[in-house]
Amino acid sequence: MVNLTIDDKQVTAPKDSTIYDAARINGIKIPILCHDKKLKPFGACRMCLVEVEQMKGRQIPACTTPVTEGMIIRTATPEIIKARELVLELLLLNHPLDCPVCDKAGDCDLQNLAYEYKVDTNRFSDLKFQHEIDYNNPLIERDMNRCVLCGKCVRICDEIVGYGALTFIDRGIETKIGCEFEKGLDCEFCGSCISVCPVGSLLARPFKHKARFWALTNHNSVCGYCGTGCNLTLGVKDNKVLTTIYNDEQGFHKGQLCARGRFGYQFISSDKRLTSPMIRRNGRMTEATWDEALDLVASRLKGGNEVAALATARLTNEEFSLFRKMMLESIGSKNFDHSAGYAHSALSKGFVRSFGVSASPASVLDIQKSDLLLVIKTDSYETHPVVGFEINMAVKNRGVKLNILSDKRGKLSKLPGAKTAIHTPGNEVAVLNAICKAILDKKLEDSSAATIPGFAEFSKSLELFTPEKVAAQSGIPAETIIKIATDYASAEKALIIFPIGLAYSGHTESLASAAANLAIITGKLGEEGSGVLCMSEKNNGQGAVDMGFYPQDGGMTAQQILDSCVDGKVKTLFIAGENPLVSYPDSKKVKSALDKVEFLVVSDLFMTETAELADVVLPACSYAEKEGTYTSLDRRVQYVKPAIRKLAQSKSDFEIISQLISKIDGKESGTPAEQFSEICSKTAGYEGMTYSTLGNNGAFATTAIKASLVVPEYTPVVADASKLALVTGSVLYHNGTLSQHGEGPVHVCPEAYLELSREDAARLLINEKDQITVTSESGSLQLIAKVSPRIPKGVVFLPYHFPAAPANKVWSGTAVTMVSIAK
Amino acid sequence: MNPITPIINGMKITLSHMFMKPVTLQYPTERPKVAPRYRGLQALKVSHSKAKCVACYLCPTVCPAKCITVEAGEDANHNKYASVYEIDILRCIFCGYCVEACPVDALKMTGEFELANYKRSDFIYAKETLLEK
Numbered sequence: 001m002v003n004l005t006i007d008d009k010q011v012t013a014p015k016d017s018t019i020y021d022a023a024r025i026n027g028i029k030i031p032i033l034c035h036d037k038k039l040k041p042f043g044a045c046r047m048c049l050v051e052v053e054q055m056k057g058r059q060i061p062a063c064t065t066p067v068t069e070g071m072i073i074r075t076a077t078p079e080i081i082k083a084r085e086l087v088l089e090l091l092l093l094n095h096p097l098d099c100p101v102c103d104k105a106g107d108c109d110l111q112n113l114a115y116e117y118k119v120d121t122n123r124f125s126d127l128k129f130q131h132e133i134d135y136n137n138p139l140i141e142r143d144m145n146r147c148v149l150c151g152k153c154v155r156i157c158d159e160i161v162g163y164g165a166l167t168f169i170d171r172g173i174e175t176k177i178g179c180e181f182e183k184g185l186d187c188e189f190c191g192s193c194i195s196v197c198p199v200g201s202l203l204a205r206p207f208k209h210k211a212r213f214w215a216l217t218n219h220n221s222v223c224g225y226c227g228t229g230c231n232l233t234l235g236v237k238d239n240k241v242l243t244t245i246y247n248d249e250q251g252f253h254k255g256q257l258c259a260r261g262r263f264g265y266q267f268i269s270s271d272k273r274l275t276s277p278m279i280r281r282n283g284r285m286t287e288a289t290w291d292e293a294l295d296l297v298a299s300r301l302k303g304g305n306e307v308a309a310l311a312t313a314r315l316t317n318e319e320f321s322l323f324r325k326m327m328l329e330s331i332g333s334k335n336f337d338h339s340a341g342y343a344h345s346a347l348s349k350g351f352v353r354s355f356g357v358s359a360s361p362a363s364v365l366d367i368q369k370s371d372l373l374l375v376i377k378t379d380s381y382e383t384h385p386v387v388g389f390e391i392n393m394a395v396k397n398r399g400v401k402l403n404i405l406s407d408k409r410g411k412l413s414k415l416p417g418a419k420t421a422i423h424t425p426g427n428e429v430a431v432l433n434a435i436c437k438a439i440l441d442k443k444l445e446d447s448s449a450a451t452i453p454g455f456a457e458f459s460k461s462l463e464l465f466t467p468e469k470v471a472a473q474s475g476i477p478a479e480t481i482i483k484i485a486t487d488y489a490s491a492e493k494a495l496i497i498f499p500i501g502l503a504y505s506g507h508t509e510s511l512a513s514a515a516a517n518l519a520i521i522t523g524k525l526g527e528e529g530s531g532v533l534c535m536s537e538k539n540n541g542q543g544a545v546d547m548g549f550y551p552q553d554g555g556m557t558a559q560q561i562l563d564s565c566v567d568g569k570v571k572t573l574f575i576a577g578e579n580p581l582v583s584y585p586d587s588k589k590v591k592s593a594l595d596k597v598e599f600l601v602v603s604d605l606f607m608t609e610t611a612e613l614a615d616v617v618l619p620a621c622s623y624a625e626k627e628g629t630y631t632s633l634d635r636r637v638q639y640v641k642p643a644i645r646k647l648a649q650s651k652s653d654f655e656i657i658s659q660l661i662s663k664i665d666g667k668e669s670g671t672p673a674e675q676f677s678e679i680c681s682k683t684a685g686y687e688g689m690t691y692s693t694l695g696n697n698g699a700f701a702t703t704a705i706k707a708s709l710v711v712p713e714y715t716p717v718v719a720d721a722s723k724l725a726l727v728t729g730s731v732l733y734h735n736g737t738l739s740q741h742g743e744g745p746v747h748v749c750p751e752a753y754l755e756l757s758r759e760d761a762a763r764l765l766i767n768e769k770d771q772i773t774v775t776s777e778s779g780s781l782q783l784i785a786k787v788s789p790r791i792p793k794g795v796v797f798l799p800y801h802f803p804a805a806p807a808n809k810v811w812s813g814t815a816v817t818m819v820s821i822a823k
Numbered sequence: 824m825n826p827i828t829p830i831i832n833g834m835k836i837t838l839s840h841m842f843m844k845p846v847t848l849q850y851p852t853e854r855p856k857v858a859p860r861y862r863g864l865q866a867l868k869v870s871h872s873k874a875k876c877v878a879c880y881l882c883p884t885v886c887p888a889k890c891i892t893v894e895a896g897e898d899a900n901h902n903k904y905a906s907v908y909e910i911d912i913l914r915c916i917f918c919g920y921c922v923e924a925c926p927v928d929a930l931k932m933t934g935e936f937e938l939a940n941y942k943r944s945d946f947i948y949a950k951e952t953l954l955e956k
C-alpha cells in the first residue's frame with residue numbers, strides 16, 4: 001500500500017495500481033475513454049489527464065501512470081478541465097455526430113462526456129471521415145467514421161479473445177480500425193469488441209435499431225448454452241428478449257461471452273416456439289388443452305419400469321430432482337438418463353471411482369492460478385469458449401505453460417509457447433497412461449503416490465504403455481511423451497482440462513480416470529491451480545449428475561432405453577428437451593426406437609425432429625421464463641429468475657412434472673424454492689444454500705475428494721489404412737442442437753461440413769466447398785468439404801449439431817469411425 | 824339613486840351591443856383563425872418526399888403521456904427510418920414536448936383541432952395520416 005493525496009484527500013492504494021485505479025478505489029471519478037479495467041493500460045485518448053505536483057504540475061494520463069509514495073494529485077483543476085474539453089473538441093471534430101441514428105446513443109461514452117463537459121461548439125473545423133461502412137456482416141456492423149481510435153476492440157480481441165481480427169491500419173489522420181488487407185470481418189464473433197467500444201463504431205447487427213438502450217429492462221441471468229455457466233444480462237422490451245447487454249461486473253469472466261451467449265439469444269423469443277400442447281389424433285398432430293394432454297400423459301405414465309425418460313442437460317436442478325422423484329416414487333421406474341448415457345460417464349462413473357465424487361476437483365478460477373495446463377483436445381476452446389479466454393489470458397498474461405494432447409490442431413495450439421502433441425484419434429487414454437508410465441519410470445511421482453489405493457495394480461497395468469509402445473500407436477514420439485510427462489510433473493501447479501459431450505463419445509469414464517491417475521500420482525490435486533477439470537457440455541450437465549438423474553441400482557442407460565423401446569420392454573418414453581434423432585449416435589437405432597415405442601411424450605421449446613414423432617408434445621419454456629438453479633461445470637450453483645413472462649401457453653418443465661405428479665398420485669410438489677431446499681438438504685456440497693444466498697453471483701458447491709488409482713479401460717482403435725478416421729465434435733458457434741434456433745450462430749455457421757486435411761483433399765481431388773459423400777458402415781451423408789491445415793492426414797472432423805445433415809447417419813457412437821469419402 | 828336608473832343604464836349597454844359586430848363564431852359554418860403557435864395535431868415533416876423522422880426514439884422517450892410508438896427500420900440505403908410511427912391522440916396532452924425533443928426537426932404541431940371520431944381505434948394516428956400535407 002502506498003499513501004497519496006488526491007484532490008486534497010489522504011488516500012491509500014495498492015502498490016501496483018495506477019493513478020486512475022487509486023482514484024476509483026477511493027471514490028474519486030476520473031473520466032476515461034480508452035481505458036478498460038480488463039485490458040492493459042494503453043493511454044490513447046488523454047481524457048484522464050491529471051496534475052501531479054511532484055511532476056511540476058504537468059498533466060499526465062492517470063490510466064497509465066503508476067502511483068508512488070507521497071504523490072499529490074489533482075484531478076479537476078480549471079486547466080485540466082480545459083484540456084479535457086479540448087480533447088473532446090478534437091474528437092468531435094471528425095465525429096459524424098449522428099446520434100439520432102446511432103444505436104449507441106444513450107450508452108455512449110463520447111456522448112456522455114460531451115454532455116458532462118458541455119462541449120456543444122467547436123472552435124475548429126475540418127471534414128468528417130468518409131470511411132466505407134461495413135453493412136455486410138450479419139452480426140457486427142463497423143462504422144469507422146464514429147471511431148475514436150481508443151484501440152479497445154483491437155486490444156480485447158488480442159489480449160482476451162486471442163484472435164487478433166482487428167488492428168490499426170494506415171497512419172496519421174488516415175488511421176482506422178480494420179481487418180488485415182481491409183477484408184471483411186471473419187472471426188469468432190464473440191462480440192467482445194462491440195461490448196467495449198465506447199462509441200457506435202461497432203454495433204450488434206441483430207439488435208440494430210430494435211430499441212434504445214434506455215428502453216430496455218435489464219435482467220441478470222445465466223447463459224443457457226454450455227456448462228461454463230457465464231452470467232449475462234438480457235435486455236427485455238415488451239416481453240421480448242431483444243439483446244444481451246454487456247456488464248463487466250458480471251461473473252468470473254467479467255461480462256465476456258462467446259458468440260453463442262452473445263448472439264444466440266433469439267431462440268427465447270422465437271416465433272417458431274411451440275404455443276400449445278399437441279396430441280396425435282388419427283395420425284395427425286392437433287392442438288389440445290393442457291388438461292387433455294396431461295391427463296393423457298399421466299394415464300400412460302404407469303407400469304413401473306415400462307416407463308422411461310430421457311432429459312436434456314438443460315433442465316434446472318429443481319426440474320431434474322422433481323423429475324427423478326416422479327420417476328422413482330410416482331411411477332416406480334429406475335429408467336431415466338440424460339446426455340445419451342455416455343456424455344456424463346466421465347463424472348458419474350470415472351470421477352466417482354477415481355475421486356469418490358461425481359464432480360471435478362478444480363474450478364475455472366484455477367486456470368489463471370496454475371503453472372501448467374494440460375488440455376485434452378483443442379476442441380476445449382470450441383466447446384467452452386469463455387474457458388478458452390481464461391486459457392488465453394493465463395498463457396498470454398501470466399506465462400502459464402500450455403501443453404495440448406489432441407487429434408487435431410486448433411486455436412489453442414496457436415497461443416504463444418503452446419505445444420500440441422497430435423495423436424491418432426481415439427488414443428487419449430493410451431497417451432495419458434504413457435505419461436504416467438514415464439513419470440513413474442523417472443521417479444517423478446509424488447512421495448505419497450505409492451500409498452494411494454490401487455497403486456500396485458495401476459503401475460502394473462502401465463507395463464503395456466511404455467512411451468515407446470504408445471509412440472508407435474499414437475504417433476506422438478516417445479521423447480515428446482516423456483517431455484510432457486516431465487513438464488507436468490515438474491510444474492508446481494498443473495491443471496488437466498478436458499471436455500465431455502454428446503459428440504465426444506470417447507471422453508468417458510476411462511478418459512476421466514486416466515486423467516485423474518496422472519493428477520493423483522503427481523499430487524497435483526487439492527490446491528489452487530491444480531486438479532482435473534471435466535467440462536460438461538450443456539449448461540446444467542454437472543447439475544444433472546449432482547441431482548442423480550442417471551441410472552443407478554440397475555436402471556437402464558439411455559442406450560438400453562432406446563434398445564428396450566425397440567423390443568417393447570419400454571412402452572412409454574418421456575423425452576424432456578432432448579433431440580436424440582439428431583444428437584444421439586446411430587440415427588437408425590434412435591429412429592426405430594422412437595417409431596416402435598408405444599407412447600412417446602416430448603416436452604420441448606420447438607417442434608424438433610424428435611417431437612414430430614411424438615404422441616403428445618408439450619410446450620416447455622426457456623431459461624429466461626423460469627426460476628431455478630443451474631450448476632456450472634465447476635459446480636458454481638447459480639440462480640435464474642424469469643426475465644419475461646412465459647410465451648403463449650408454454651409451461652416450465654417444473655410445472656409440467658409437478659402437475660403430472662399430482663395427476664398420478666395426488667401429491668403436491670411445492671415451488672422450485674422448496675424443491676431447492678430439499679436438494680440442499682441431501683446433496684453433498686449444496687448444504688446451506690438458498691435462493692437468497694445464491695443471489696447474483698451464485699456459490700460453489702464444495703467437492704471433497706478421496707483419491708484412488710483405477711486402471712482405465714482401453715481398447716485400441718482398429719485403424720484401416722484404406723479409410724479415413726472420422727471424429728465428431730462441436731463447433732465454436734453451436735452448442736447441442738439448441739443453437740440452431742439462435743439466429744446469430746446460424747448466420748455464422750449455417751450448415752454441416754466435413755473438415756479434412758490438405759493432404760487428403762489433394763489425394764482425393766477435393767476442393768473447398770465441394771459436395772462430398774461420406775460413407776461408413778452405418779450409412780452415408782452428403783456434406784460440404786472444408787479443407788483445413790489443422791487436421792492431420794488421415795483424419796476428418798464432423799460437427800454434430802445440424803438436423804439437415806445429422807452426423808449420426810454415419811456415426812454410431814464409437815470414438816472413431818472409419819469412413820470413405822467420394823466426390 | 825332612482826331605482827330605475829341602473830336598469831336604464833343596463834339596457835343602454837344591451838342596446839349598444841345589438842349594434843356591435845357579434846363575437847360568437849358560427850362554427851362549423853364559420854372557421855376560427857388558429858394562432859400560429861397553437862398546439863394541435865402533430866404532423867411529420869416531409870423532405871425529399873420522405874418523412875424527415877429518423878426514428879431516434881426521443882419523442883416517445885420524452886412524451887409524458889407515453890402515447891407515441893416508434894419502430895425503426897433500415898431502408899435499402901441503410902438509412903434509419905420510422906417503419907412505425909403512431910400517436911394515440913386520446914392520450915396526448917398536446918404539451919409539445921415531442922416537437923421540442925426532436926433532434927432533426929421532423930415533427931411539428933399543426934392547427935388541426937377537429938379530432939373527434941367514432942371509434943377508439945381511429946384515434947391512433949398512423950404514420951401515413953400524420954405526414955405533413
Ligand code: SF4
Binds near residue numbers: 153
Ligand atoms: S467479435 Fe470477437 S473475435 Fe471478432 S473481432 Fe470482435 S473481439 Fe475479435
Ligand code: SF4
Binds near residue numbers: 201202
Ligand atoms: S472501433 Fe470502437 S473500440 Fe475500436 S478503436 Fe474505434 S472507438 Fe475504440
Ligand code: SF4
Binds near residue numbers: 223256258385
Ligand atoms: S455458451 Fe458457454 S462459454 Fe458461451 S457465453 Fe454461454 S456459457 Fe459462456
Ligand code: SF4
Binds near residue numbers: 885922
Ligand atoms: S404533445 Fe406531449 S403528450 Fe402529445 S405526443 Fe407530444 S410529447 Fe406526447
Ligand code: SF4
Binds near residue numbers: 879881882
Ligand atoms: S424525435 Fe423526431 S426523429 Fe426522433 S423519433 Fe421523434 S419524430 Fe422521429
Ligand code: FES
Binds near residue numbers: 033034046048
Ligand atoms: S483513458 Fe487514459 S488516456 Fe484514455
